[in-house]
Amino acid sequence: MPGALSVTIYRGLFRRNAVYLTTIFAGAFAFELAFDTSTNKVWDTMNRGRQWKDIKSRYINKEEEDED
Numbered sequence: 001m002p003g004a005l006s007v008t009i010y011r012g013l014f015r016r017n018a019v020y021l022t023t024i025f026a027g028a029f030a031f032e033l034a035f036d037t038s039t040n041k042v043w044d045t046m047n048r049g050r051q052w053k054d055i056k057s058r059y060i061n062k063e064e065e066d067e068d
Helices: 002-014 017-046 052-067
Strands: none
Touching: 002 017
């Protein structure tokens, strides 16, 4: 069975150079998206309450009140 699986993978992905390169680029793109998303979530979790997007409402509301 492992031999049949490797033959199928070879025939499907590695036989033609264009398919092989497309598979590599698609895999790299998917990995980049997954890695960026996960690291951004970790960063946001570790820095919750200290980022501009978390405290912006406090300062924007004060500026609007000061202008009136």
